[in-house]
Amino acid sequence: MPKVVFLDQGLRGELPGGTTALDAAHRLGARISSICGGAGTCSTCRVECVVNPEHLSPIEPNEIAFDMGPGVRLGCQARILGDVGLRIVKIPRAVLS
Numbered sequence: 001m002p003k004v005v006f007l008d009q010g011l012r013g014e015l016p017g018g019t020t021a022l023d024a025a026h027r028l029g030a031r032i033s034s035i036c037g038g039a040g041t042c043s044t045c046r047v048e049c050v051v052n053p054e055h056l057s058p059i060e061p062n063e064i065a066f067d068m069g070p071g072v073r074l075g076c077q078a079r080i081l082g083d084v085g086l087r088i089v090k091i092p093r094a095v096l097s
């Protein structure tokens, strides 16, 4: 089973291959947003894969639409296929005036 480490939260574990990064975060107790419940439409579940990004499933078309920058994936779309090191990407709060 792949080893998964959330580097920014000091959490690690081994999970079945094919687990999404969002499910991995939930199972290991990491704090992550998921407003759309994993439908791939809100982009609040962003993770940065800083170790072995090639061990995530290929980028899905809806991820490209969000233009999240290099190494950043939607946690609900990226499946873990091998050992990875992840960071949760914090979304800045909107300030309405």
Ligand code: FES
Pocket: 022, 033, 034, 035, 036, 037, 038, 039, 040, 041, 042, 043, 044, 045, 074, 075, 076, 077
């Ligand atoms: S939980 Fe909404 S896009 Fe991933």
